[in-house]
Amino acid sequence: MAARPHLTEREEEIRSVGASDSSRATILDAAAACFMAKGYAASSIDDVARSLGSTKGRIYHHYPSKGDLFADVFRAGMEMNYAAIRPVRDAAGTAVARWRRMAMVHTRQMIVTRPYQRVVWEGVELYLRGATTPEQREEFARLMQYRNDYGAIFRQVIVAAREAGDMRFEDPRVTEQLMFVSLNSPLFWYTPRPGENERDIEVIVAQVVDFTARGLGVREGACNG
């Protein structure tokens, strides 16, 4: 009988924390949607709360400030990206083949988790513009580091592909920027159509990745599987 209460205690602790996390996740979704729709500065906490049918109290119970809420959406978006490319980043095959799979997964992410990814984009801009309070600046710096590491993964792969003779480009830094801007571009021009299915998305993803692959100078016939 000593183990049961202990187990139940942990179960309920998990369920309790899970309930709180569930509410936080709901807030996070609403915040992502609101920040995407109106941008950070034009979005008010009341807007987010209204879209939830709640009031500010709920949000300030979970987040100390608007900036922290935004940062958490940023973090969640980046974690989604890491989780998405994890299965393919260490897969077997040539560097260019790995890159192609990573690029497709990444681009699909931009479409499927668009609200979060637009917050990531705006978060990067806010940081680069220095539009952050000193306290938030170090948290944003961590998130930027997180994001730069993600970029470095791609950069390593395309540099390896270039060394293997399967890509050709000049400055890796500039090329990384061009690559991400291309792969991320659905953030700005993709709008979900009613009755759209996964096939339609795959068609778009293919075009985006093909364009970017050619831009990176992928050798003709190198891994078109």
Place this chain on the structure above:
Amino acid sequence: MAARPHLTEREEEIRSVGASDSSRATILDAAAACFMAKGYAASSIDDVARSLGSTKGRIYHHYPSKGDLFADVFRAGMEMNYAAIRPVRDAAGTAVARWRRMAMVHTRQMIVTRPYQRVVWEGVELYLRGATTPEQREEFARLMQYRNDYGAIFRQVIVAAREAGDMRFEDPRVTEQLMFVSLNSPLFWYTPRPGENERDIEVIVAQVVDFTARGLGVREGACNG
């Protein structure tokens, strides 16, 4: 003696209007810089005025509202783009050669007139998000038309190049988006270095255009001049 006063009158009218326009141009520059630095929503009229060493009165004397000021920066940015590509858009040569010159001029514009072009970018986003008042919406609609016409010029050229067998891509609409996102990308990652000259900019422009050209499937050896 009848012609002299008339001439002087016109001269002074021109000088007078020119002085007013000069003040407006100064305001426009400051507004573009401010909107670029902080974004539309986070920029206040007082911010713009402060950066001019003036007060709100000066701005509201020339512009009826913050939105109109923003729209005028938008318009000015687009006019710069039209003026920049005018000499090359109707030049002789193949479509792909015309495209390359247009692309280089356009990309250079993104770097040289960056504050204005970032406002153009944000203006497009504001319109697409519907973050405009009903009155401003029709002015923004005109500006969007203006911008879409500009995009159509490029689209016609790349479609012609494809028909000539010098490019290969699928959906022209998607491809146009990808092309502009690539060419515009210096807006987001270029930062002027101290002591940078025109050569350095040309190196960047070349990389951006090369990447985009390959992305558009420009045939190997087709116009690398």
Place this chain on the structure above:
DNA sequence: AGTTCAACATACTACTCGGTATGTTGTCAA
């Protein structure tokens, strides 16, 4: 049954910002 506490809602404050109403000044025509 009573206590505690998480998860909110409500009420309020201090402050910013867009816009307006009005005052001031230099300039130019008559």
Place this chain on the structure above:
DNA sequence: TTGACAACATACCGAGTAGTATGTTGAACT
């Protein structure tokens, strides 16, 4: 010299907003 007007500056108002302080409630725990 004097009105008129453009080009601002100054003073002010109302609306919205981030953040806080406090009230409320249902559920778990004892």
